[in-house]
Amino acid sequence: MKILVFGSLNVDRRYIVDHFVQPGETLSSLSVGTFSGGKGLNQAIACKKAGSDVYMAGKIGTDGAFLLAELKDADVVTKHVFIDEKEMSGHAIIQVDKNGQNCIILYGGTNRTISQEEVDEVLADFDAGDIILLQNEINNMDYIITKASEKGMLVALNPSPMDDALLECDLAKVTYFIMNEIEAAAIAGDSDPEKAVEVLHAKYPESKIVITLGGDGSMFFDGEKIWRHGIYKVKAVDTTAAGDTFTGYFLNGLLEGLQPLEIMSLAAKASAIAVSQPGAADSIPTKDVVLATQLELK
Numbered sequence: 047m048k049i050l051v052f053g054s055l056n057v058d059r060r061y062i063v064d065h066f067v068q069p070g071e072t073l074s075s076l077s078v079g080t081f082s083g084g085k086g087l088n089q090a091i092a093c094k095k096a097g098s099d100v101y102m103a104g105k106i107g108t109d110g111a112f113l114l115a116e117l118k119d120a121d122v123v124t125k126h127v128f129i130d131e132k133e134m135s136g137h138a139i140i141q142v143d144k145n146g147q148n149c150i151i152l153y154g155g156t157n158r159t160i161s162q163e164e165v166d167e168v169l170a171d172f173d174a175g176d177i178i179l180l181q182n183e184i185n186n187m188d189y190i191i192t193k194a195s196e197k198g199m200l201v202a203l204n205p206s207p208m209d210d211a212l213l214e215c216d217l218a219k220v221t222y223f224i225m226n227e228i229e230a231a232a233i234a235g236d237s238d239p240e241k242a243v244e245v246l247h248a249k250y251p252e253s254k255i256v257i258t259l260g261g262d263g264s265m266f267f268d269g270e271k272i273w274r275h276g277i278y279k280v281k282a283v284d285t286t287a288a289g290d291t292f293t294g295y296f297l298n299g300l301l302e303g304l305q306p307l308e309i310m311s312l313a314a315k316a317s318a319i320a321v322s323q324p325g326a327a328d329s330i331p332t333k334d335v336v337l338a339t340q341l342e343l344k
């Protein structure tokens with residue numbers, strides 16, 4: 047079984063700051079760096095580092111050659127990454143404060159120029175039972191969800207960033223929702239995670255639901271029962287790829303047939319290791335590192 051990550055590839059420009067810039071303020075950064083990013087790229091590398099057979103689909107500009115190189119270095123299959131000769135790659139401006147928290151401005155670039163013909167070309171190489179992992183940083187989301195579902199693929203959706211267009215998609219075709227509590231509240235219309243699960247199950251009875259809860263850990267509704275897991279103690283340096291790491295390890299755990307709490311534990315530990323280091327894709331640990339690392343639950 048293969049995982050196709052159809053999503054964004056971004057050039058991340060990361061600024062380390064004392065605090066997030068305020069309206070009307072000019073703020074000097076403590077340092078700056080350029081990194082690979084995009085939720086699609088991050089999650090593809092996370093799935094691969096967790097142990098899955100991973101394919102990346104998306105689009106970059108000529109300025110994004112290093113993104114393609116990083117995916118190849120991680121042994122992610124890149125034959126479905128298109129190159130646009132005219133448009134610049136998507137990019138992100140990221141502020142990371144002294145507490146390791148971040149705020150992000152995105153420019154879609156080539157991520158928003160994917161055609162339906164390109165979608166059809168990609169999906170032709172995948173079969174029923176394969177997993178397609180989506181976020182919401184590319185265009186034609188409704189078309190991709192519909193066509194993948196028609197092929198019998200399992201649709202995993204990380205609905206980030208949330209917008210009204212995503213809510214217009216046929217989300218009943220989603221097999222796994224993997225999201226944070228803010229995104230769950232936006233879809234369910236209820237900020238209480240447990241009530242959100244009830245609402246989402248009523249709206250999408252065939253879907254399974256994963257909600258990450260920040261310092262309160264995570265919840266997984268497998269269609270019958272809600273499972274809960276806490277977070278591990280680490281000093282947060284950069285939370286940029288925390289959710290993407292969790293998503294990659296969670297999906298790989300499903301493919302390996304692990305029990306719910308085993309999956310959640312591995313995903314939580316991998317995320318904890320990721321936030322303890324700077325960077326996005328480069329902060330995601332390999333599975334052997336996760337298994338060898340001893341951490342305590344909070």
